Amino acid sequence: MTYRITVFGTGYLGATHAACMAELGYEVIGVDVDTEKIAMLSAGKVPFYEPDLEPLLAKHVESGRLRFTTSYEEAAEFGDVHFVCVGTPQKKGEYAADLRYVDAVIDNLAPLLRRECLVVGKSTVPVGTAARLAERLAELAPGGDDAAAVELAWNPEFLREGYAVQDTLHPDRLVIGVRSERAEKVLRDVYAPLLEAGVPIVVTDFATAELVKxxxxxxxxxxxxxxxxxxxxxxxxxxxxxxxxxxxxxxxxxxxxxxxxxxxxxxxxxxxxxxxxxxxxxxxxxxxxxxxxxxxxAINMRRRARMVDLAREQCDGSFLGKRIAVFGAAFKPNSDDIRDSPALNVAAQIQLQGGEVTVYDPKAMDNARKMFPSLAYADSAVEAAVGAHVVLHLTEWQEFREMEPELLNPVVAERRIVDGRNALDPVKWRQAGWVYRALGRP
Incomplete structure (x- = not known):
């Protein structure tokens, strides 16, 4: 059987999964409540930076194999397998996950499912969520408790931002949590191209599948x-x-x-x-x-405070009247994602302590400006370093790792750099006349 796929949620996970399912040969509809995002995706554009994703998505939008909609009715009528790929952010003021978006997909989709299909959760959720959603699905789907027609499975994602396309098309493993042979067969069929390529698969129960991620x-x-x-x-x-x-x-x-x-x-x-x-x-x-x-x-958060301390030491004990260049805004290279970015956290702390901070990142500038409008931004690393008393390397983009110190020598006020990622060559920087410091190194 040739399945038709829907993907609910078109963020990093959903947009990537939709494009990759199209690449594997399926007809796919991506669903989102954000009309602007849907319009952008429908034009073959991705509203965030992820290497290799936009060409792949544009290719399948143009071929007609991949399209996007805000209509749950259209998606319910179309799909045989419905993937749930919405976010599960941290609740404000709590540690717990906010499951409102996952719950909303089930609540809105289930009453529209009038034929046999499989709903597959990919979102990262607390253990026990799948069992609860399976009950909700059976309760809301037409036919009441007839779980044979509409069934749930759980298939956690293991994507790394910056490598999401590669990780989807060539994963190191597949994990599926199922309650029936039929659900297992459907997912084995959907992922047949990957399984034929030798990708290992672990078939287990809901709770174990949730816990793996x-x-x-x-x-x-x-x-x-x-x-x-x-x-x-x-x-x-x-x-x-x-x-x-x-x-x-x-x-x-x-x-x-x-x-x-x-x-x-x-x-x-x-x-x-x-x-x-x-x-x-x-x-x-x-x-x-x-x-x-x-x-x-706690250790992870202490690293940010220690980075601020190291930067302050290089400013003779105070940021007042000092210019600080920050190289990096994204939380990791090859991404424009600034969520809980250590780099921007450090930049903001230094600004609060009186430093004049200028940030440069190859891809995350627009997102950084929206989230931290009070920081200054530059269009290049050299521009960010003009007049700087210390340069902070906080996101290990290749551009920064390969940068020659001599490029910055004419523009900085002082040749001091703190390597927050231990990714630069200290010998090269010191030979160019720089004071080089890094976390955990003499």
């Missing part, structure tokens, strides 16, 4: 915070965290991935996901199992 994020966050904790110890002892990490990376039990000390993690996933995980564990009476994540979170 948050467990993976908790593990990655823990590894990042571990090496950043070691950076704190290195600073106290005069050791070099980059050499320490290199030595650890050769241990096959540890490996080198996510073992680079620096400013810590941010973005729309890791911080809010580990907090929601802790909140859900508390609701389940298993809060003691995840108390270590509180320290993981």
């Amino acid at each position: 948050v467990s993976a994020n908790a593990f990655l966050a823990t590894k990042i915070s571990f090496i950043n904790a070691m950076a704190e110890v290195c600073e106290a002892t005069g050791a070099d965290v980059t050499h320490l990490a290199e030595a650890l990376s050769y241990d096959p039990r540890i490996g080198g991935r996510f073992l680079q000390a620096g400013l810590g993690f941010g973005g729309g996933c890791l911080p809010k996901d580990i907090r929601a995980f802790m909140a859900r564990a508390g609701e389940l009476g298993a809060d003691q199992a995840l108390t270590f994540l509180r320290e993981v979170d």
